[in-house]
Amino acid sequence: MLGWDYSREFKCLANQRITDRLVRGSRDLNVVVIGTGYVGLVTGAVFADLGNDVVCVDKDSLKIEDLERGKMPIFEPGLEEMVKRNHADARLHFTTELKSAVQGGEVLFIAVPTPSKGDGGSDLSAVREVATGIARAMNGYKVVVNKSTVPVGTGDLVRRIISEHKVWSGEFDVVSNPEFLREGSAIQDTLRPDRIVIGAPSKSVAMTLLELYAPLERPMLITDVESAEIIKYASNCFLAARISFINLVADLCEQAGADVLQVAKGMGYDQRIGPQFLDAGLGFGGSCFPKDLESLIHTMRKYSIDPVLLEAAWKINQERVPRFFRKMTAVLGELEGKTIALLGLAFKPNTDDIRKAKAMELLKLLLDSGATVRAYDPQAMPRARELYPAVQYCDSVYEAATGADALVVATEWNEFRHMNLRRIRDVMRVPILFDPRNIYYSERYQKMGFVYHGMGRKAANSVQ
Numbered sequence: 001m002l003g004w005d006y007s008r009e010f011k012c013l014a015n016q017r018i019t020d021r022l023v024r025g026s027r028d029l030n031v032v033v034i035g036t037g038y039v040g041l042v043t044g045a046v047f048a049d050l051g052n053d054v055v056c057v058d059k060d061s062l063k064i065e066d067l068e069r070g071k072m073p074i075f076e077p078g079l080e081e082m083v084k085r086n087h088a089d090a091r092l093h094f095t096t097e098l099k100s101a102v103q104g105g106e107v108l109f110i111a112v113p114t115p116s117k118g119d120g121g122s123d124l125s126a127v128r129e130v131a132t133g134i135a136r137a138m139n140g141y142k143v144v145v146n147k148s149t150v151p152v153g154t155g156d157l158v159r160r161i162i163s164e165h166k167v168w169s170g171e172f173d174v175v176s177n178p179e180f181l182r183e184g185s186a187i188q189d190t191l192r193p194d195r196i197v198i199g200a201p202s203k204s205v206a207m208t209l210l211e212l213y214a215p216l217e218r219p220m221l222i223t224d225v226e227s228a229e230i231i232k233y234a235s236n237c238f239l240a241a242r243i244s245f246i247n248l249v250a251d252l253c254e255q256a257g258a259d260v261l262q263v264a265k266g267m268g269y270d271q272r273i274g275p276q277f278l279d280a281g282l283g284f285g286g287s288c289f290p291k292d293l294e295s296l297i298h299t300m301r302k303y304s305i306d307p308v309l310l311e312a313a314w315k316i317n318q319e320r321v322p323r324f325f326r327k328m329t330a331v332l333g334e335l336e337g338k339t340i341a342l343l344g345l346a347f348k349p350n351t352d353d354i355r356k357a358k359a360m361e362l363l364k365l366l367l368d369s370g371a372t373v374r375a376y377d378p379q380a381m382p383r384a385r386e387l388y389p390a391v392q393y394c395d396s397v398y399e400a401a402t403g404a405d406a407l408v409v410a411t412e413w414n415e416f417r418h419m420n421l422r423r424i425r426d427v428m429r430v431p432i433l434f435d436p437r438n439i440y441y442s443e444r445y446q447k448m449g450f451v452y453h454g455m456g457r458k459a460a461n462s463v464q
């Protein structure tokens, strides 16, 4: 086990190396990032911004052409500006040519998708393919870094694949450096991460990554590869379980006449608990938490460990939207022929990502029940339209609300917090407000004449 704290033993050494580089006037590192999805593109852009020479590789030539032209494949605040600036300054390059990129790189990041397989395990075919490609192209010593979220043991797998296929007779090393960025704040999270985890086979290998990250001046933990791999899953699944926990408490609050917002606040003041990730509502979605939870359950079973706690978190999360939908039908009765205004389609604010979005799950239930849905989301409508063309997509919250029998705020975009609810009320057919993300002060809107329904709060229109 490496298990040492960068800040104590290594800061001096790292600073010395950086000073040496500056004194020698040496170049920054040549970084290659393979995969230009969320993680890869943001990582590449940030490393370029720190002054490194970065090549981003993707086998999707259309995506690479778009990036060359400054067109982003995703919406992420600050990303476009950072990519364009570094591309214009010739620090950030895009290519489909893995071989030449690998040959010119010193540190190679693997940031390809690892989607869920049917059984909950992770599909590692893209990682395997890239590892094989690296092996065939390698012409000198490289540090190969797993940035994708991969089950414990994948670092070892990558090492074996490269050893088996490499044509060059020299050495290489494999490192695990999991990413903790959140969509919607990915640039900030990468520039100012709570911690940087480096799982390396030796201290000297860890130094390369340490040098790369040193300008960020953030806490670094250098450990072994397996621990780094588990840190990523354990962190995400802990947060997912926390959300399920507060959702379970929310159900109790609703039945017992309490308010989960107050309960979460009271819990969060305890420094051992903290206030974050205690927002009850529709549960967690997106491309990470559901997949990572499934994957950790799968891994635990593989090691004959009963993942009972994780399974409960999963089950609670699965029930959130159906439970909320039952509440809607209890209030509105038969939904066939009714018009529902749905605000928010993305899995969370500040993204256009609708993967495993709770809002999309709700949309499907509404459509299946025969309701007419008038939807609005600041970013996610183009993606949603591809899946559900029958929905009436609107240009504003007010247009969506016009003639509606009820309004549901399914994603807590800031724009929805500040909308003019008086105007909304006046254009709706019936002023019923469902607030499953609990973003409104119920009392205020009840006074305005809305029938208000949150999640884990007292029943509609009771005095709060």
Ligand code: UDX
Residues within 6 Å of the ligand: 179, 180, 181, 182, 183, 184, 236, 243, 276, 277, 278, 279, 280, 281, 282, 283, 284, 285, 286, 287, 288, 289, 347, 348
């Ligand atoms: C997550 C992790 O936070 C990040 O560290 C990791 O690298 C990738 O996965 P992300 O999926 O982008 O990031 O979003 P996050 O902000 O963590 O939210 C995940 C889901 O949980 C969203 O659906 C969100 O609405 C939900 N959530 C979050 C809650 O329901 N309640 C909360 O209190 C917090």
